[in-house]
Amino acid sequence: AxxxxxxxxxxxxxxxxxxxxxxxxxxxxxxxxxxxxxxYSGQFNVRIDKRDHKALAIEAAKVGLSLNALIAQKLHQAVIAQRESDADTAI
Known part of the structure; x- marks a missing residue:
């Protein structure tokens, strides 16, 4: 300028x-x-409802992942979906 x-x-x-x-x-x-x-360290603590904790632990066991890996995967998918949604609404 x-x-x-x-x-x-x-x-x-x-x-x-x-x-x-x-x-x-x-x-x-x-x-x-x-x-x-x-x-960022890539680590943070989050508190969730104990029923959600149980459901996620069961899901992780079913798919052969640790609870941490399952949550990381789900968060990553949510972040990507949000970015795509933001890009769509920016047009």
């Missing part, structure tokens, strides 16, 4: 970003998000 004031430059940047997003939508591409500098 090359505005003669900070406000003009910011306005130009906003316009450029809106044009870029429109181009992504036009080409049916996902709009990129800014990367985060925070590093």
């Amino acid at each position: 090359s505005g003669s004031t900070a406000e003009e430059a910011l306005s130009e940047l906003k316009e450029a970003w809106e044009a870029m997003k429109e181009s992504y939508r036009k080409h049916n591409e996902a709009i990129p998000v800014a990367p985060t500098r925070k590093e």
